[in-house]
Amino acid sequence: MFAADIRDFVARQGLAGAVVVNVASTEPAPADGSLPPSSLYAAAALRAGCPYVNFTPSTGLHHPALAALAESSGLPYAGRDGKTGQTLLRSVLGPMFLQRALAVRAWSGTNLLGGGDGAALADPAAAAAKNAGKERVLADTLGAAPEGEVHIDDVPALGDWKTAWDHIAFDGFLGSRMILQTIWQGCDSALAAPLVLDLARLAVRAREKGLSGPLGELGFYFKDPVGDGPSSLAEQYTELKRFADRLRDDAETHEAHR
Amino acid sequence: MFAADIRDFVARQGLAGAVVVNVASTEPAPADGSLPPSSLYAAAALRAGCPYVNFTPSTGLHHPALAALAESSGLPYAGRDGKTGQTLLRSVLGPMFLQRALAVRAWSGTNLLGGGDGAALADPAAAAAKNAGKERVLADTLGAAPEGEVHIDDVPALGDWKTAWDHIAFDGFLGSRMILQTIWQGCDSALAAPLVLDLARLAVRAREKGLSGPLGELGFYFKDPVGDGPSSLAEQYTELKRFADRLRDDAETHEAHR
Amino acid sequence: MFAADIRDFVARQGLAGAVVVNVASTEPAPADGSLPPSSLYAAAALRAGCPYVNFTPSTGLHHPALAALAESSGLPYAGRDGKTGQTLLRSVLGPMFLQRALAVRAWSGTNLLGGGDGAALADPAAAAAKNAGKERVLADTLGAAPEGEVHIDDVPALGDWKTAWDHIAFDGFLGSRMILQTIWQGCDSALAAPLVLDLARLAVRAREKGLSGPLGELGFYFKDPVGDGPSSLAEQYTELKRFADRLRDDAETHEAHR
Amino acid sequence: MFAADIRDFVARQGLAGAVVVNVASTEPAPADGSLPPSSLYAAAALRAGCPYVNFTPSTGLHHPALAALAESSGLPYAGRDGKTGQTLLRSVLGPMFLQRALAVRAWSGTNLLGGGDGAALADPAAAAAKNAGKERVLADTLGAAPEGEVHIDDVPALGDWKTAWDHIAFDGFLGSRMILQTIWQGCDSALAAPLVLDLARLAVRAREKGLSGPLGELGFYFKDPVGDGPSSLAEQYTELKRFADRLRDDAETHEAHR
Incomplete structure (x- = not known):
């Protein structure tokens, strides 16, 4: 029915095609085997012949019941959970500590945000889904998850603006204790919008190819991320540029063939 | 005489050789063409047959009058100005903003430190030499130097501990203004020591090869850095690992030849 | 038995008397009417003829079942919950906002601490008891509790050092949004010790008088605090000095009578 | 001529009177005995029969050559240098450290601001005039000026928004070193406006009385401040309320006399 x-939408608008991007509020991790709404929409996207991008931590295609469909659809898909603020920072700071052999002992964080996102994440189950992604970035870039928690507070007075404080305790030579703190004051929708545009274009292009x-x-x-690419932002950027070149080269090849 | x-030192200690590393306090940029003390020591190192590493922003071998000596000595050298704290951070944060197309409008910083380093940098000429390196990192990683100043304050009460505050104003989608602030509390000598050990070993090994x-x-x-390598820490790390592999491979080849 | x-302790040590100060780890708020350990010790102190000071958020004498004993004992007592770090700051910042008619919209805080205190407060019930005091200070100094939560995280890597981050969103003229953030890095035991010494001396002196x-x-x-004194630190200090003068004046009067 | x-202005507008408030950009401290512009305007205000308020650190009436005029004019005046942001904070934090016997070892600060104010304060002479007031608040509330500098940077990209970072190193029991940092993000004009309105009303009322x-x-x-009142904000507030009551009481007395 969603499909x-x-x-219908594509036909009515006279479009060549569509790409489906999930930017809805985070949903709680689903109980046992049931398919959550984000998965129903993801399946519909593929059935309607659309590439699919999951910009949230919700389940989407990340469910065993959808593996066969994802495989047989012949469509490209990407996800999960856009890296816009605190986690973006973590994905460059984590590798820095690792490369300098500075042992991270504890990495703690608090996020304050209002707007619909804050309200959605005030649900502990939704916050748990969100935090899993944040912690994975640390574990992946540092080799092991350090001590420390992540809080997400709904503070309606802040509206769409988010403040993220991170406190990192690390040890230098001979165990000397040092501290890095970061304070990120950003607007998530303004950070997400250009990424969503990029992703929609890249997904369409990937399908064309x-x-x-x-x-x-x-x-x-x-x-x-889906697949098993690198976790440091710098390496991911190198990979992205290589991928973009490939999509472009293909294009040139293709045009040469006409 | 220094040479x-x-x-004498090498002979008296019965050493196979030595490497000279400048870790003295930053000296003011030299007036006109005169050779500052750091350059006299650097020249002496080469004359004594030692690889040379300049861990400070002082002139060292970076002087036209020493170009011929550096070339003819047949010795490897490295420098300038160890990247231990605030600039280390900048070399990973700068590329992040660039890769995400987040336009940095202003990058301001204040460093508080006591100890001998704080006193030396209370001299405006020494501070100017130090700041030139910090600004170069931003200009190199961002493409152009943003607005903003860097202060270095001598605060004896802080002893060997340094606090660096950075304030970065950047613009996201549709010009939405966002802010990142970082506070780094570190001990420069504990941060520098392992780098100095690495550099001494790498310089000796480079000479052996x-x-x-x-x-x-x-x-x-x-x-x-000397030469024209990349300015982002991630690419520098890739280059370092490749270099280390080369030094190691050479070693194996060398041993195979015995 | 505790009494x-x-x-026995007083007798064995040949002391003129004793004062009992509760500096044990915070206990969870007691279920219904039962007497928690802190109350049993508080009652024992009074039965043994000792002034009692509760430096923790635990119940102590703050229990209806002990009201009659507290009254009939003829002894002075004080409490609850020493104001050492984040709340100390709040008790001077809150009045500042109020006096300047700057409307506080949200006041959020995160505390990171290791040591025994961190472990004790990892118990949600103990943390709830602790947070109640923190929130009371804001409600009392601002007139109403603003939005925002307080987190207490157990981070063993930090040992006895505590870091408290506060984020305060307030509105100025014509609703212009402004932000104050504070980061407090302190050692609770070093902050508490001189207060405990003061309190022990003041309690003994009060009893003497x-x-x-x-x-x-x-x-x-x-x-x-017990009683209904002012909530701003400045007014509390004025009151404390007046009280100390009274204790001293009494002394002089007393000596004059000899 | 200014007078x-x-x-003329008062006559043309048909006003009962006027009050002159200096909110112009900070001027450099005047060389030797010459009268700076702010003093010429201040003198004109008194000659025109207007109460005068100096909301800036500029000289205004604070000049020996104007002492006789100020005395003979029979008019009330107030100043200098509105306390809106960083110094407001310092005037509540300073007393807190003093009252808790926490020895402040160093108090360092950096202010980033754009707009006209930033440009004016990029002039070192103007900045010196501004900083003198900031340092006086610390010396007055702490008893002695601690180590540390204050920087004021012109960062045009920040527009009318100001960010002030303060770093305070203090010693607790047995010399244990602790740190408080504050970050104030405010809009100076929105902070100043209500104070200017208050001052204009209070000055007019004082003259009426x-x-x-x-x-x-x-x-x-x-x-x-002119005169020799207290330096802690809390005591200043108490004094202000007493003064406001006096102005109000006078009014009632006055009306009763009609």
């Missing part, structure tokens, strides 16, 4: 809605399955080359955009 | 001192001239592959360690 | 222990019941004049030291 | 302009000379009771508003 029919998408096909006949690519299918998980687009692991897009890890630059995500907290918990 | 004779170094040769017959390398000479500027070791551009060591940009990972410096604010203002 | 006998205290009397024949004072009994709640010492409301000691609000300077507490998050949730 | 005639003011009298026949008060003349320096209004020392208005120290609540200023970094460097």
Whole structure:
């Protein structure tokens, strides 16, 4: 039914095609095997012949019941969970500590945000889904998860503005204790919008080039990327540029063939 | 005379050789063409047959009058200005903003430190030499130097501990203004020590392998590296690992030849 | 039984008397009417003829079942919950906003601490008891509790050092939004020790002067003071000085009578 | 001539009177004995029969050559240098450290601001005039000026928004070193406007009541108040409320006399 809605939309608007991007509020991790709403929409996207991008930590295609469909659809997909603020920072700071052999002992964080996102994440189950992605970035870039918690507070007075404080305790030579703190004051929707535009274009282009399955080359955009690419932002950027070149080269090849 | 001192030292201690690392307090940029003390010591190192590493922003070998000596010595050298704290951070944050197309409008910083380093940098000429390196990192990683100043305050009460506050104003989608602030509380000597050990070992090894001239592959360690390598820490790290592999491979080849 | 222990201690040590100060880890708020350990010790102190000071948020004498004993004992007592760090700051910043008619919209805070205190407060019930005092200070100084939460995280890597981050969103003229953030890095035991010494001396002196019941004049030291004194630190300090003068004047009067 | 302009203005507008408030950009401290522009305007205000308020650190009436005029004018005046942001904070934090016997070892600060104010304060002479007031507040509230500098940077990209970072190193029990940092993000004009309105009303009312000379009771508003009132904000507020009551009571007395 969702799939029919998408096909109707494409037909009514006279479009060549569509790409489905999930930017809805984070949903709680689903109980046992049931399919959450984000998965129903993801399946509909593929059934309607659309590439799919999951910009949230919600389940989407990340569910065993959808593995066969994802495989047989012949469509490209990407996700999960856009890396816009605190986690973006973590994905460059984590590698810095590792490369300098500075042992991170504790990494703690608090996020304050209002707007719909704050209210959605005031639900502990939704926050748990969100935090899993944040922690994965640390564990992946540092080799192991350090001590420390992440809080997400709904503070309606802040509206769409988010403040993220991070406190990192690390040890230098001979165990000397040092501290780095970061304070990020950003607007998530303004940070997400250009990434969503990029992703929509890249997904469409990937489909045009006949690519299918998980687009692991897009890890630059995500907290918990599909595939098994690198976790440091710098390496993800190198991979993204290589991928973009490939999509472009293909294009030139293609045009030469006409 | 300095060169004779170094040769005597090596002889008296029965050493196979030595490497000279400048970790003295920053000296003011030299007036016109005169050779400052750091350059006299650097020249002495080469004359005594020692690889030379300049861990400070002082002139060292970076002087036209020493170009011929540096070339003819057949020795490797590296520098300038160890990247331990605030600039280390800048070398990972700068590329992040660039890769995400977040336009940095202003990058301001204040450093508080006591100890001998704080006192030396209370001299405006020494501070100017130090700040030139910090600003170069931003200009190199961002493409152009943003607005903003850097202050270095001598605060004896802080002893060997340094606090660096950075305030970065950047613009996101549709010009939305956002702010990142970082507070780094570190001990410069504990941060510098392992880098100095690395550099001494790498310089000795480079000499054993017959390398000479500027070791551009060591940009990972410096604010203002010799040669023209990349300015982002992640790319510098990749280059360093490749260089280390080369030094190791050479070793194996060498041993195979015995 | 506890009371006998205290009397024995005084007798064995040949002391003129003792004062009992509760500096044990915070206990969870007690279920219904049962007497928690802190109350059993508080009652024992009074039965042993000792002034009592509760430096923690635990119940202590703050229990209906102990009201009659507190009254009949003829002894002075003080509490609750020493104001050492984040709340100390709040008790001077809150009045500042109020006096300048700057409307506080949200006040959020995160505390990171290791040591025994961090472990004790990782228990949500103990943290709830602790946070109640922190929030009371804001509600009392601002007139109403603003939006915002307080987190207490156990971060063993920090040992006895505590870091408290506060984020305050307030509105100025014509609703212009402004932000104050504070970062407090302190050692709770070093902050508490001199307050505990003060309190022990003041409580003994109060008893010598024949004072009994709640010492409301000691609000300077507490998050949730007995009695109904002022909540701004400045006014509490004025009251404390007046009280100290009174204790001293009494002394002089007394000596004059000899 | 300025005085005639003011009298003309009052006459043309049909006003009962006027009050002159200096909110112009900070001027450099004047060389030797010459009268700077702010003093010429201040003198004109008194000659035109207007109460005068100096909301800036500029000289205004604070000049020996104007002492006789100030005395003979029979008019009330107030100043200097509105206390809106960083110094407001310092005037509540300073007393807190003093009252808790926490020895402040160093107090360092950096202010980033754009707009006209930033440009004016990029002039070192103007900045020196501004900083003198900030340092006086610390010296007055702490008893002695601690180590540390204050920087004021012109950062045009920040527009009318100001960010002030303060770093305070203090010692607790047995010399344990602790740190407080504050970050104030405010809009100076929105902070100043209501204070200016208050001051204009209070000055007019003071004149109606026949008060003349320096209004020392208005120290609540200023970094460097005329007269010799208290320096802690809390005491200044108490004094302000008492003064406001006096102005109100006088009014009632006055009306009763009609």
